[in-house]
Amino acid sequence: MSTTVSQLDKIKTxxxxxxxxxxEAEYGKIMMWFFLLSDAFTFSALLIYYGAQRFTQxxxxxxxxxxxxxxxxxxxxxxxxFVGIMTFILIVSSVTMVLAVEAxxxxxxxxxxxxxxxxxxxxLTFLGCQALEWTHLFHxxxxxxxxxESYKGTDAVGALQFSNLFFTITGFHGFHVFSGVILNxxxxxxxxxxxxxxxxxxxxxxxxxxxxxxxxxxxxFVFTFFYLV
Amino acid sequence: xxxxxxxxxGHADHAxxxxxxxxxxxxxxLGITALxxxxxxVLMPMGMNHxxxxxxxxxxxxxxxxxxxxxxxxxxxxxxxxxxxxTVGLIFIVYxxxxxxxxxxxxHVHMN
Numbered sequence: 461m462s463t464t465v466s467q468l469d470k471i472k473t474x475x476x477x478x479x480x481x482x483x484e485a486e487y488g489k490i491m492m493w494f495f496l497l498s499d500a501f502t503f504s505a506l507l508i509y510y511g512a513q514r515f516t517q518x519x520x521x522x523x524x525x526x527x528x529x530x531x532x533x534x535x536x537x538x539x540x541x542f543v544g545i546m547t548f549i550l551i552v553s554s555v556t557m558v559l560a561v562e563a564x565x566x567x568x569x570x571x572x573x574x575x576x577x578x579x580x581x582x583x584l585t586f587l588g589c590q591a592l593e594w595t596h597l598f599h600x601x602x603x604x605x606x607x608x609e610s611y612k613g614t615d616a617v618g619a620l621q622f623s624n625l626f627f628t629i630t631g632f633h634g635f636h637v638f639s640g641v642i643l644n645x646x647x648x649x650x651x652x653x654x655x656x657x658x659x660x661x662x663x664x665x666x667x668x669x670x671x672x673x674x675x676x677x678x679x680x681f682v683f684t685f686f687y688l689v
Numbered sequence: 690x691x692x693x694x695x696x697x698x699g700h701a702d703h704a705x706x707x708x709x710x711x712x713x714x715x716x717x718x719l720g721i722t723a724l725x726x727x728x729x730x731v732l733m734p735m736g737m738n739h740x741x742x743x744x745x746x747x748x749x750x751x752x753x754x755x756x757x758x759x760x761x762x763x764x765x766x767x768x769x770x771x772x773x774x775x776t777v778g779l780i781f782i783v784y785x786x787x788x789x790x791x792x793x794x795x796x797h798v799h800m801n
Contacts (some may be wrong), residue, residue, distance in 0.1 A: 475770075483771040490771070497775055504782045508789050515793035518801050524729075540729055547722055555715045558761045562706055614801070666763075673761045677754055684750040688729055689743050 492667045496674045499636075503678050506632065507685055510625045517618035521611070523687050526602075526622075531592035543687050546589045547679065553582025554676040557644075561669045564662030569651060572665060576648040579672065583641040590634050594627070603627065626686060633682055636675045643668045706760060714760045721749050721756075 475482040483490060514520050524539040531542065556578040563571035601608035602623045611619035647668045656662045728742055759765035764772055 475768075483768050485767060485771060493771075493775055497778060500779075501782065504785065508782075508785050511786070512789035512793035515790060516796040516800065518797075540726060544722075544726060548719075551715065551718050551722070554757070554761055555711060558706060558711050559708065562708060562711065670762055673757055676761075677757045680750055680753045680757065684725075684746050688725060688746045 486663055489663065489667050489670070492670050496670060499674065503629075503632070503681070506625075506629050507681060510629060510685065513621045513625065514618075517614075517621060519615045520618045521607075521622045523689075526597075527593075527687055529596050531596050540687060542589070542593060543683065546586055546593075547683055549582055549586050549589065550676050550679050553579050553586070554673055556582060557669045557672045561662075561666050564656070564665040567657075567662065569654075569657055572651050572656075572662060573648065576644060576651065576665070580641055580644050580648065583637055583644065583672075587634065587637055587641070590630065590637075594630075597626075629682060630686070633675070633678055636678065640668075640672050640675050643671060706763065710760070714756050717756055718753055721753050725749055 472478075475484075481487075527543055528536045528539040529542065530538050556575045560572050560575035560579060563575060597603070604624055604627055605620070607616065607619035607623045647665055650656060650664065651662075656664060725746060728737070728745060733739070733742055764775070
Protein backbone atom coordinates (compact mmCIF):
# COMPACT_ATOMS: atom_id res chain seq x y z
CA MET A 461 0.00 0.00 0.00
CA SER A 462 2.69 2.44 0.94
CA THR A 463 4.45 1.72 -2.37
CA THR A 464 1.32 2.69 -4.32
CA VAL A 465 1.08 6.04 -2.52
CA SER A 466 4.66 6.90 -3.21
CA GLN A 467 4.10 6.06 -6.88
CA LEU A 468 1.13 8.40 -7.01
CA ASP A 469 3.13 11.14 -5.38
CA LYS A 470 5.83 10.94 -7.95
CA ILE A 471 5.65 13.79 -10.43
CA LYS A 472 5.06 12.64 -13.97
CA THR A 473 7.27 14.26 -16.56
CA UNK A 474 6.19 12.51 -19.78
CA UNK A 475 5.27 14.60 -22.82
CA UNK A 476 1.55 13.93 -22.31
CA UNK A 477 1.48 14.54 -18.53
CA UNK A 478 0.55 18.17 -18.89
CA UNK A 479 2.33 21.42 -18.25
CA UNK A 480 3.92 21.66 -21.69
CA UNK A 481 3.16 21.19 -25.36
CA UNK A 482 3.47 17.48 -26.22
CA UNK A 483 4.27 18.45 -29.81
CA GLU A 484 6.95 20.91 -28.67
CA ALA A 485 5.61 23.30 -31.28
CA GLU A 486 4.12 26.74 -30.90
CA TYR A 487 0.29 26.94 -30.98
CA GLY A 488 0.04 29.14 -34.07
CA LYS A 489 2.39 26.89 -35.97
CA ILE A 490 0.30 23.80 -35.15
CA MET A 491 -2.83 25.64 -36.28
CA MET A 492 -1.14 26.67 -39.52
CA TRP A 493 -0.34 23.01 -40.15
CA PHE A 494 -3.93 21.95 -39.57
CA PHE A 495 -5.18 24.73 -41.82
CA LEU A 496 -2.81 23.48 -44.52
CA LEU A 497 -4.13 19.95 -44.02
CA SER A 498 -7.66 21.19 -44.66
CA ASP A 499 -6.44 23.11 -47.69
CA ALA A 500 -4.76 19.93 -48.91
CA PHE A 501 -8.18 18.25 -48.82
CA THR A 502 -9.69 21.05 -50.90
CA PHE A 503 -7.00 20.83 -53.55
CA SER A 504 -7.11 17.03 -53.59
CA ALA A 505 -10.86 17.13 -54.13
CA LEU A 506 -10.38 19.42 -57.13
CA LEU A 507 -7.49 17.44 -58.58
CA ILE A 508 -9.11 14.04 -58.01
CA TYR A 509 -12.28 15.24 -59.72
CA TYR A 510 -10.10 16.41 -62.59
CA GLY A 511 -8.49 12.96 -62.72
CA ALA A 512 -11.85 11.21 -62.69
CA GLN A 513 -13.10 13.40 -65.56
CA ARG A 514 -10.03 12.72 -67.60
CA PHE A 515 -10.48 9.04 -66.91
CA THR A 516 -14.15 9.17 -67.95
CA GLN A 517 -13.97 11.15 -71.19
CA UNK A 518 -13.14 9.42 -74.45
CA UNK A 519 -10.74 12.17 -75.53
CA UNK A 520 -8.85 14.90 -73.76
CA UNK A 521 -6.91 17.90 -75.13
CA UNK A 522 -3.21 17.06 -75.52
CA UNK A 523 -1.21 19.23 -73.06
CA UNK A 524 1.75 19.38 -75.44
CA UNK A 525 -0.55 21.01 -77.98
CA UNK A 526 -2.44 23.30 -75.59
CA UNK A 527 0.62 24.58 -73.74
CA UNK A 528 3.21 25.24 -76.40
CA UNK A 529 3.59 29.00 -76.40
CA UNK A 530 6.12 31.22 -74.72
CA UNK A 531 4.29 34.58 -74.40
CA UNK A 532 6.32 37.40 -75.86
CA UNK A 533 8.63 34.97 -77.63
CA UNK A 534 6.78 32.40 -79.72
CA UNK A 535 3.13 31.50 -80.21
CA UNK A 536 3.70 27.78 -80.66
CA UNK A 537 6.31 25.09 -81.04
CA UNK A 538 7.74 25.14 -77.50
CA UNK A 539 5.78 22.66 -75.37
CA UNK A 540 6.39 22.87 -71.61
CA UNK A 541 9.03 25.61 -71.87
CA PHE A 542 6.97 28.41 -70.32
CA VAL A 543 5.53 26.26 -67.55
CA GLY A 544 9.07 25.05 -66.91
CA ILE A 545 10.12 28.64 -66.29
CA MET A 546 7.13 29.12 -63.95
CA THR A 547 7.99 25.95 -62.01
CA PHE A 548 11.59 27.08 -61.69
CA ILE A 549 10.51 30.51 -60.37
CA LEU A 550 8.28 28.92 -57.74
CA ILE A 551 10.93 26.44 -56.57
CA VAL A 552 13.48 29.26 -56.28
CA SER A 553 11.05 31.40 -54.28
CA SER A 554 10.48 28.43 -51.98
CA VAL A 555 14.23 28.24 -51.42
CA THR A 556 14.52 31.96 -50.66
CA MET A 557 11.63 31.55 -48.19
CA VAL A 558 13.36 28.72 -46.35
CA LEU A 559 16.53 30.84 -46.30
CA ALA A 560 14.50 33.63 -44.67
CA VAL A 561 13.25 31.16 -42.04
CA GLU A 562 16.82 29.98 -41.45
CA ALA A 563 17.98 33.60 -41.02
CA UNK A 564 15.08 34.13 -38.60
CA UNK A 565 16.32 31.28 -36.41
CA UNK A 566 19.61 33.17 -36.08
CA UNK A 567 17.77 36.45 -35.48
CA UNK A 568 19.54 38.04 -38.43
CA UNK A 569 17.05 40.76 -39.31
CA UNK A 570 18.75 42.10 -42.42
CA UNK A 571 19.03 38.65 -43.96
CA UNK A 572 15.35 37.96 -43.26
CA UNK A 573 14.47 41.21 -45.04
CA UNK A 574 16.69 40.37 -48.01
CA UNK A 575 15.28 36.84 -48.50
CA UNK A 576 11.67 37.95 -47.94
CA UNK A 577 12.08 40.56 -50.69
CA UNK A 578 13.38 37.89 -53.07
CA UNK A 579 10.48 35.61 -52.15
CA UNK A 580 7.96 38.37 -52.86
CA UNK A 581 9.61 39.11 -56.21
CA UNK A 582 9.44 35.40 -57.07
CA UNK A 583 5.75 35.23 -56.15
CA LEU A 584 4.90 38.31 -58.20
CA THR A 585 6.85 37.01 -61.20
CA PHE A 586 4.96 33.73 -61.01
CA LEU A 587 1.64 35.59 -60.93
CA GLY A 588 2.75 37.67 -63.92
CA CYS A 589 3.63 34.52 -65.86
CA GLN A 590 0.27 33.01 -65.02
CA ALA A 591 -1.51 36.15 -66.22
CA LEU A 592 0.39 35.93 -69.52
CA GLU A 593 -0.46 32.26 -69.91
CA TRP A 594 -4.14 32.82 -69.17
CA THR A 595 -4.30 35.74 -71.60
CA HIS A 596 -2.76 33.60 -74.30
CA LEU A 597 -5.23 30.77 -73.65
CA PHE A 598 -8.18 33.20 -73.66
CA HIS A 599 -7.05 34.42 -77.06
CA UNK A 600 -6.92 30.83 -78.29
CA UNK A 601 -10.55 30.44 -77.26
CA UNK A 602 -10.23 28.64 -73.90
CA UNK A 603 -12.06 29.92 -70.83
CA UNK A 604 -14.79 28.96 -68.39
CA UNK A 605 -17.43 27.38 -70.60
CA UNK A 606 -15.38 28.03 -73.76
CA UNK A 607 -13.00 26.03 -75.90
CA UNK A 608 -11.62 26.50 -79.43
CA GLU A 609 -13.97 25.52 -82.23
CA SER A 610 -11.46 22.98 -83.51
CA TYR A 611 -12.79 20.53 -80.91
CA LYS A 612 -15.83 18.81 -82.37
CA GLY A 613 -18.14 15.92 -81.47
CA THR A 614 -16.92 13.81 -78.55
CA ASP A 615 -13.73 15.91 -78.41
CA ALA A 616 -15.85 18.88 -77.37
CA VAL A 617 -17.00 17.19 -74.14
CA GLY A 618 -13.44 16.59 -72.96
CA ALA A 619 -12.31 20.05 -74.09
CA LEU A 620 -15.08 21.72 -72.08
CA GLN A 621 -14.19 19.78 -68.93
CA PHE A 622 -10.51 20.53 -69.46
CA SER A 623 -11.17 24.24 -69.92
CA ASN A 624 -13.35 24.61 -66.84
CA LEU A 625 -11.09 22.56 -64.59
CA PHE A 626 -7.87 24.16 -65.81
CA PHE A 627 -9.02 27.69 -65.04
CA THR A 628 -10.70 26.72 -61.79
CA ILE A 629 -7.75 24.81 -60.37
CA THR A 630 -4.90 27.04 -61.57
CA GLY A 631 -7.09 30.00 -60.60
CA PHE A 632 -7.54 28.65 -57.09
CA HIS A 633 -3.82 28.00 -56.88
CA GLY A 634 -3.07 31.49 -58.24
CA PHE A 635 -5.34 32.92 -55.57
CA HIS A 636 -3.26 31.10 -52.96
CA VAL A 637 -0.06 32.51 -54.45
CA PHE A 638 -1.63 35.97 -54.37
CA SER A 639 -2.64 35.71 -50.70
CA GLY A 640 0.80 34.24 -49.96
CA VAL A 641 2.44 37.31 -51.49
CA ILE A 642 0.20 39.57 -49.37
CA LEU A 643 1.15 37.63 -46.22
CA ASN A 644 4.82 37.83 -47.18
CA UNK A 645 4.55 41.60 -47.64
CA UNK A 646 2.93 41.94 -44.21
CA UNK A 647 5.68 39.85 -42.62
CA UNK A 648 8.34 41.87 -44.44
CA UNK A 649 6.83 45.11 -43.11
CA UNK A 650 6.70 43.67 -39.58
CA UNK A 651 10.32 42.53 -39.81
CA UNK A 652 11.44 45.94 -41.06
CA UNK A 653 9.61 47.72 -38.24
CA UNK A 654 11.41 45.50 -35.69
CA UNK A 655 8.25 43.78 -34.42
CA UNK A 656 9.93 40.36 -34.28
CA UNK A 657 13.16 41.84 -32.95
CA UNK A 658 11.21 43.19 -29.97
CA UNK A 659 9.30 39.91 -29.54
CA UNK A 660 12.57 38.06 -29.58
CA UNK A 661 11.30 35.43 -32.01
CA UNK A 662 10.91 35.19 -35.76
CA UNK A 663 8.37 32.33 -35.56
CA UNK A 664 5.88 34.32 -37.68
CA UNK A 665 8.31 34.06 -40.61
CA UNK A 666 8.26 30.30 -40.11
CA UNK A 667 4.45 30.12 -40.07
CA UNK A 668 4.04 32.16 -43.24
CA UNK A 669 6.88 30.11 -44.70
CA UNK A 670 4.82 26.95 -44.16
CA UNK A 671 1.99 28.50 -46.14
CA UNK A 672 4.34 29.53 -48.94
CA UNK A 673 5.86 26.05 -49.22
CA UNK A 674 2.38 24.58 -49.35
CA UNK A 675 1.62 26.77 -52.36
CA UNK A 676 4.76 25.40 -54.01
CA UNK A 677 3.70 21.88 -53.07
CA UNK A 678 0.30 22.27 -54.72
CA UNK A 679 1.98 23.59 -57.86
CA UNK A 680 4.10 20.42 -58.03
CA PHE A 681 0.88 18.41 -58.32
CA VAL A 682 -0.88 20.84 -60.66
CA PHE A 683 2.19 20.82 -62.90
CA THR A 684 2.27 17.03 -63.10
CA PHE A 685 -1.42 16.43 -63.68
CA PHE A 686 -2.14 19.30 -66.07
CA TYR A 687 1.07 19.64 -68.03
CA LEU A 688 2.91 16.33 -67.93
CA VAL A 689 0.44 13.44 -67.71
CA UNK B 690 15.26 3.37 -38.08
CA UNK B 691 16.54 6.48 -39.77
CA UNK B 692 13.41 8.46 -38.90
CA UNK B 693 13.72 7.81 -35.21
CA UNK B 694 17.35 8.73 -35.27
CA UNK B 695 16.38 12.13 -36.63
CA UNK B 696 13.63 12.53 -34.06
CA UNK B 697 16.17 12.34 -31.25
CA UNK B 698 18.45 14.87 -32.82
CA GLY B 699 15.65 16.96 -34.28
CA HIS B 700 15.31 19.34 -31.45
CA ALA B 701 18.92 19.66 -30.50
CA ASP B 702 19.62 21.25 -33.87
CA HIS B 703 16.24 22.87 -34.32
CA ALA B 704 17.65 25.03 -37.06
CA UNK B 705 17.99 21.56 -38.70
CA UNK B 706 18.25 23.13 -42.12
CA UNK B 707 21.65 24.63 -42.69
CA UNK B 708 22.20 26.77 -45.76
CA UNK B 709 24.15 23.93 -47.34
CA UNK B 710 21.27 21.49 -46.77
CA UNK B 711 18.74 23.97 -48.21
CA UNK B 712 20.66 24.31 -51.47
CA UNK B 713 21.16 20.56 -51.57
CA UNK B 714 17.38 20.01 -51.43
CA UNK B 715 16.94 22.74 -54.05
CA UNK B 716 19.19 20.87 -56.45
CA UNK B 717 17.33 17.61 -55.77
CA UNK B 718 14.05 19.33 -56.68
CA LEU B 719 15.60 20.93 -59.74
CA GLY B 720 17.10 17.61 -60.81
CA ILE B 721 13.79 15.77 -60.46
CA THR B 722 12.01 18.49 -62.47
CA ALA B 723 14.71 18.30 -65.16
CA LEU B 724 14.22 14.53 -65.29
CA UNK B 725 10.46 15.02 -65.78
CA UNK B 726 11.18 17.39 -68.68
CA UNK B 727 13.62 14.90 -70.15
CA UNK B 728 10.91 12.23 -70.12
CA UNK B 729 8.28 14.58 -71.55
CA UNK B 730 10.39 16.18 -74.28
CA VAL B 731 12.85 13.43 -75.22
CA LEU B 732 11.68 9.97 -74.16
CA MET B 733 7.94 10.39 -74.89
CA PRO B 734 8.43 11.59 -78.51
CA MET B 735 10.81 8.61 -78.96
CA GLY B 736 7.85 6.34 -78.29
CA MET B 737 8.02 5.63 -74.57
CA ASN B 738 4.98 3.84 -73.14
CA HIS B 739 2.51 6.46 -71.85
CA UNK B 740 1.29 4.39 -68.93
CA UNK B 741 4.86 3.85 -67.76
CA UNK B 742 5.66 7.53 -68.30
CA UNK B 743 2.68 8.63 -66.21
CA UNK B 744 3.62 6.19 -63.47
CA UNK B 745 7.14 7.65 -63.33
CA UNK B 746 5.69 11.20 -63.27
CA UNK B 747 3.53 10.36 -60.26
CA UNK B 748 6.42 8.70 -58.40
CA UNK B 749 8.70 11.69 -59.09
CA UNK B 750 5.96 14.10 -58.01
CA UNK B 751 5.48 12.28 -54.71
CA UNK B 752 9.26 12.34 -54.23
CA UNK B 753 9.30 16.11 -54.79
CA UNK B 754 6.38 16.49 -52.38
CA UNK B 755 8.32 14.49 -49.80
CA UNK B 756 11.37 16.74 -50.08
CA UNK B 757 9.29 19.91 -49.78
CA UNK B 758 7.30 18.67 -46.78
CA UNK B 759 10.13 16.94 -44.93
CA UNK B 760 12.86 19.55 -45.39
CA UNK B 761 11.40 22.89 -46.49
CA UNK B 762 8.37 22.56 -44.22
CA UNK B 763 10.59 21.00 -41.59
CA UNK B 764 8.18 18.16 -40.80
CA UNK B 765 10.97 15.59 -40.61
CA UNK B 766 12.28 17.36 -37.52
CA UNK B 767 8.95 17.57 -35.64
CA UNK B 768 7.69 15.18 -32.94
CA UNK B 769 6.47 11.81 -34.21
CA UNK B 770 3.04 12.34 -32.59
CA UNK B 771 2.61 15.60 -34.52
CA UNK B 772 3.70 14.05 -37.81
CA UNK B 773 1.25 11.18 -37.27
CA UNK B 774 -1.66 13.47 -36.42
CA UNK B 775 -1.08 15.33 -39.68
CA THR B 776 -0.52 12.40 -42.00
CA VAL B 777 -3.13 9.86 -40.84
CA GLY B 778 -5.93 11.96 -42.36
CA LEU B 779 -4.36 11.58 -45.79
CA ILE B 780 -5.85 8.07 -45.88
CA PHE B 781 -9.11 9.77 -46.86
CA ILE B 782 -7.43 11.25 -49.92
CA VAL B 783 -6.22 7.81 -50.98
CA TYR B 784 -9.72 6.46 -50.44
CA UNK B 785 -11.21 9.30 -52.49
CA UNK B 786 -8.83 8.55 -55.36
CA UNK B 787 -9.91 4.90 -55.34
CA UNK B 788 -13.59 5.89 -55.22
CA UNK B 789 -13.48 8.39 -58.05
CA UNK B 790 -11.35 6.21 -60.31
CA UNK B 791 -13.87 3.40 -59.85
CA UNK B 792 -16.66 5.86 -60.62
CA UNK B 793 -14.72 7.25 -63.57
CA UNK B 794 -14.17 3.87 -65.16
CA UNK B 795 -17.84 2.97 -64.66
CA UNK B 796 -18.94 6.20 -66.38
CA HIS B 797 -16.37 5.70 -69.12
CA VAL B 798 -18.13 2.46 -70.07
CA HIS B 799 -21.74 3.49 -69.42
CA MET B 800 -21.93 7.11 -70.50
CA ASN B 801 -19.92 7.11 -73.67
